[in-house]
Amino acid sequence: MDPGGCGVTRETTDPDYWNDLAARYEAMAAPFTGHFAQAALAGLEIGSGTQLLDVATGTGALALAAAERGAVVTAIDFAPAMVTRVAAHGHPHVIALQMDGQALDLPDDAFDVVASVFGVMLFPDWRAGLAEMARVCRPGGSAVVVVWSDPEGAAIFQWLADIRRQLFPADPRPEPAVGMTVMAEPERLAEAIVSAGFEAPIVRAEAHEFQLDLQLLDDPETAFSGMPLWTTLTTVQKRAVRAEMMRRVVAAGVKNVFPITSTALIATARLAG
Numbered sequence: 001m002d003p004g005g006c007g008v009t010r011e012t013t014d015p016d017y018w019n020d021l022a023a024r025y026e027a028m029a030a031p032f033t034g035h036f037a038q039a040a041l042a043g044l045e046i047g048s049g050t051q052l053l054d055v056a057t058g059t060g061a062l063a064l065a066a067a068e069r070g071a072v073v074t075a076i077d078f079a080p081a082m083v084t085r086v087a088a089h090g091h092p093h094v095i096a097l098q099m100d101g102q103a104l105d106l107p108d109d110a111f112d113v114v115a116s117v118f119g120v121m122l123f124p125d126w127r128a129g130l131a132e133m134a135r136v137c138r139p140g141g142s143a144v145v146v147v148w149s150d151p152e153g154a155a156i157f158q159w160l161a162d163i164r165r166q167l168f169p170a171d172p173r174p175e176p177a178v179g180m181t182v183m184a185e186p187e188r189l190a191e192a193i194v195s196a197g198f199e200a201p202i203v204r205a206e207a208h209e210f211q212l213d214l215q216l217l218d219d220p221e222t223a224f225s226g227m228p229l230w231t232t233l234t235t236v237q238k239r240a241v242r243a244e245m246m247r248r249v250v251a252a253g254v255k256n257v258f259p260i261t262s263t264a265l266i267a268t269a270r271l272a273g
């Protein structure tokens with residue numbers, strides 16, 4: 001299980017990983033990623049009839065919020081269960097389609113705004129994902145790309161990585177997706193977006209708290225089962241990691257939820273018009 005849905009695992013390139021996760025993602029991760037989707041939209045001109053593409057829409061945080069502002073939204077994801085969840089909202093201005101973001105089955109110059117929130121960064125060919133966003137954006141249109149500022153992800157991923165760094169500094173940790181590593185730094189994110197064909201990128205940081213349900217720590221083996229940052233630990237190391245989690249929770253003086261602040265980079269850019 002990936003309770004936060006906010007980092008990369010070996011399986012993230014498999015649609016079935018996301019199919020299995022869709023219900024939990026909508027309940028647990030989307031309320032958190034939704035803060036960043038709202039922030040991404042805040043930097044864009046969106047009005048009635050704006051044609052907007054949301055790449056790797058997940059359960060549709062950005063797509064649905066954009067439609068509420070009057071946009072006509074195409075929301076794509078390679079996991080059918082995610083697409084079904086977006087379609088289930090029945091929003092008259094949202095069409096949800098199953099599609100690989102690295103090879104969009106969409107015409108050139110079709111959208112006023114192209115967006116991807118914690119999506120393109122996961123693609124094996126993340127540069128193709130960005131280039132496809134540029135291809136389908138009309139000249140003069142806008143792009144917004146949101147990534148984590150920590151290559152190891154956010155929320156529980158970030159917490160686990162931090163604890164592993166503290167407890168086992170000499171041990172290597174599982175490699176994040178290449179796109180997450182490259183784009184976690186503002187200059188490199190801007191460079192990647194320009195390489196894809198956009199211009200005048202502006203990158204800003206945005207932080208929000210992930211509220212970790214402390215009940216998950218009762219059974220970490222289940223809670224963190226899909227997360228290499230947990231599964232690659234030995235039994236003895238897992239015990240030490242859980243003890244450090246509990247120590248941090250007690251030190252924070254919290255009862256039901258433990259807040260983990262995660263920071264994203266939000267990049268906006270334009271296609272030359």
Ligand SMILES: C[S@@+](CC[C@H](N)C(=O)[O-])C[C@H]1O[C@@H](n2cnc3c(N)ncnc32)[C@H](O)[C@@H]1O
Nearest residue numbers: 018033056057058077078079100101117118119
């Ligand atoms: C971390 S979730 C982000 C979802 C959503 N944008 C949000 O912010 O909540 C990543 C999403 O990317 C989708 N995804 C991963 N690889 C993809 C690909 N190659 N093409 C399209 N979607 C992909 C997954 O199915 C999943 O829904």
